[in-house]
Amino acid sequence: MTLQESTYKTDALIAEDIDAYLEAHQHKTMLRFITCGSVDDGKSTLIGRLLYDSKMIFEDQLAALESDSKRSGTQGEEIDFALLVDGLAAEREQGITIDVAYRFFATEKRKFIVADTPGHEQYTRNMVTGASTADLAVILIDARKGVLVQTRRHSYLVQLLGIRHVVLAVNKMDLVGYDQATFDRIVAEYRAFAESIGITEFTAIPISGFKGDNITTSSENTPWYDGPALLPLLESVEVEQSRELASPFRMQVQWVNRPNLDFRGFAGMIASGQVRPGDAVRVLPSGKTSSIARIVSLEGDRDLAVAGESVTLTLNDEIDCSRGQVIVAAQSPLEVADQFESTLVWMDEHALLPGRAYWLKIGTQTVSATVAEPKYEVNVNTLEHLACKTLDLNAIGVANITTDREIPFAPYEENRDLGGFILIDKITNHTVAAGMIHFALRRAQNIHWQATDIGREHHASMKHQKPAVLWLTGLSGSGKSTIANIVEKKLARMNRHTFLLDGDNVRHGLNKDLGFTEADRVENIRRVGEVAKLMTDAGLIVITAFISPFRSEREMVRGMMQPGEFVEVFVDTPLEVAETRDVKGLYAKARAGQLKNFTGIDSPYEHPEAPELRIDTTEMSPEEAADLIIARLIP
Known part of the structure; x- marks a missing residue:
């Protein structure tokens, strides 16, 4: 054999080995897990240790880590593994985790995605983000501190979010002399709380993320512990896919795939169950039924697709189905x-x-x-x-x-x-x-919309007008009520059927139970919006005069109406001008602190961004403003 032939053979064997490795790696199961607990329990250090021990650090990363560890003040030749995960500058400066850090690593048996979640209470929302897709939670406890408030909070969230596998990692055992009594006391305290919130099973492991005890192999420092080390446990825990496979078929439609006129498929990930060509299915919420014609994937047509797989389904019938709808087994609907x-x-x-x-x-x-x-x-x-x-x-x-x-x-x-x-x-x-x-x-299920024979179109035709809502918004003292009253009088002279809803008037009856907190202001506008909607159904032109300070609520009312029926009129008056018109003395009381949550003083007013009309009351009279509004309503 020549040297060239030998080289070709060696290259072929290397390529074959690489292909075999990639094939084996592709079919490994994936475990998503989170680390959570209180501040400085060692979550980032633990993940850094797992990355280090699983050989997932490149040489240049290791060199940088060793250099950073010396600068951070780590004693001796020890490595600060937390620096592998705490990527934000603020995190390194404070020694805490702020954002959720995701890391991938793999062993011979399994692939992992781990989320390092924050310990501070103010970042609980970030912890929820990391836990939302996790199969397992590693809850860390500092052996010196025991069960803390955040331990309970994160455990409650873990149970609430449906994570069924829980590992209690009692960390920093090296700092308590690997004392078994300390470990047993913490486990007993945690078990009492866990059972009260519905966590009936968990695996407790004494570890030291810094020293590496019971991380990848059993430690000689804890001869009294005969359970598994952390990494072997993570490699062996079963990812619960059997429950999803045994459940009825459900798939949320993510995209309608229509590359040409001859193909119309519905793409998405199967949430549960399995599906085959010929299976009867139902599209929700419409309830229309059909059957599966084809299951299309990147590899070609399939005879079977199961939970967790992304496919495109085609149906044997042309029925309405779009993004957001759910295709389910016909006999087991949601x-x-x-x-x-x-x-x-x-x-x-x-x-x-x-x-x-x-x-x-x-x-x-x-x-x-x-x-x-x-x-x-x-x-x-x-x-x-x-x-x-x-x-x-x-x-x-x-x-x-x-x-x-x-x-x-x-x-x-x-x-x-x-x-x-x-x-x-x-x-x-x-x-x-x-x-x-x-x-x-x-x-x-008990309350249904009652259809009536006389609809809104008939009510409007009887009145010979198009229903509308003229929504006047602006600061107190801007002139909304004055302009609204003139508009109604002018429309009455034109034989239009109207009704005026004024902010003060509705608080004498419909909304007299509401105050002026933000929540009460939201409810005030919601109720007025519902009343205005009923009045437009009756064919009326509704005129409203409300401060309605929040854009969200004005948009909410707009969404209640038919397209084009909501006319937002911004009565734009500067605050200093509105205060000079303060006949009720409300601004003066608000300035003196005698009137809380007053719009423009200690409660915000969110100006309309794109109103149908803007009325500048410093440039036109109420009569001129009313004429402008009517011209917009009746061209």
């Missing part, structure tokens, strides 16, 4: 409802405003939703149910939610994909809460 009881984890600096409309995103579907006043908030330390009217940052509570249309769902404990959702602020587009659906409210 529930469909528009009212639910849910648990909310509030994740925004601004408190929940009951009655405000938020975007609710569940799977691939986004709908408008409102949250009722919470039933209670959960004290995660005592599990006590506390009375509350709202939810603040990191609060956990139970509340009813109403969506603007029916959506298919499963209780969260049955399927995390079909029962978990987020709430998004419509103005800022920030995610404000994570939620878990418990069940549909019974009244959602």
Whole structure:
């Protein structure tokens, strides 16, 4: 054999070995897990140790790590493994984890994605983000400190988010002399709390992330512990896919695949169950039925697809199906409802405003939703149910939610994909809460819209007019009520059928139970919006004069109306001018601190960004303003 032939043969063997390695690596199972616990329990150090021991650090990374460890003040030749994970400068400066850090590593037996989640209470929302897709949670406890408030909070969230595998890692055992009594005491204390919140099984391991005890192999420093080391446990724990496979078929449609006129498929990831060509299916929420024609994947047509796989399904019938809808087994449909009881984890600096409309995103579907006043908030330390009217940052509570249309769902404990959702602020587009659906409210099934023979079109035709809502918004003293009153008088002379809803007047009756907090202001506008909608159904032109300080609520009312029926009129008056017109003395009282939550003083007014009309009351009289509004309404 020549040298060239030998080289070719060696290269072929190397390529074959690489192909074999990649093939074996491709078929390894994946475990997603999180590390959580209180501040400085050693979460980042533990993950850094796992990366180091699994040989997932390149030589240049190791050299940089050793250099950074010396600069950070680590004693002797020891390596500060936390520096592998704490990537933000603020984290390194403070020695804490702020954001969620995701890391990938693999062993001979399994692939892993680990999320290092923050320990500080103010970053609980980040912990929820990391836990939302995890199969297992490693809850760390500092052996010197025992079970702390954040230990309880994170354990409660782990149980709430449906993570079924829990590892209790009692860390820093080297700092307590590997004392068994300390370990046993902590485990007993944690077990009592865990059982009270529904965690019936967990594996407790005494470890030292810094020294490496019981991380990859059993440590000689804990001869009294005969359980598994952490990494072998992570390699052997079963990822629960059998439950999803045994459940009925469900797939959320993510994309309608229409490359040409001859192909129309529905792409998405199968949330549960399995499907074959010929299976009868139902599309929700419409309820239309068909059967599977083809299962298309990148590798070609398939005879079977199961939970966790992304495929494109084609149907034997041309039925309406779009993004956000759910294809299910015809004989085992999901529930469909528009009212639910849910648990909310509030994740925004601004408190929940009951009655405000938020975007609710569940799977691939986004709908408008409102949250009722919470039933209670959960004290995660005592599990006590506390009375509350709202939810603040990191609060956990139970509340009813109403969506603007029916959506298919499963209780969260049955399927995390079909029962978990987020709430998004419509103005800022920030995610404000994570939620878990418990069940549909019974009244959602008992209350149905009663169809009537005389519809809104008939009411409008009888009055020879087009229904509309003239929504006058602006500061107190801007002149809204004066202009609204003139508009109604002018329309009356034109034989138009109108009704004027004034902010002060409705608070004498319909809304006399409401105050002037942000939450009450939201509910005030919601009720007025519902009344205005009924009046437009009756064919009326509705004129309103409300400060209505928040854009979200004005947009909510707009969404209640038919397209083109809502006319937002911004009565634009500078604050200093409005104060000079203060015949009621309200601004003076607010300036003196005698009137709380007064718009423009200690409560914000959010100017309309694109109103249909802007009235500058410093440049035109109320009569001129009224004429301009009527000209917009009746060209």
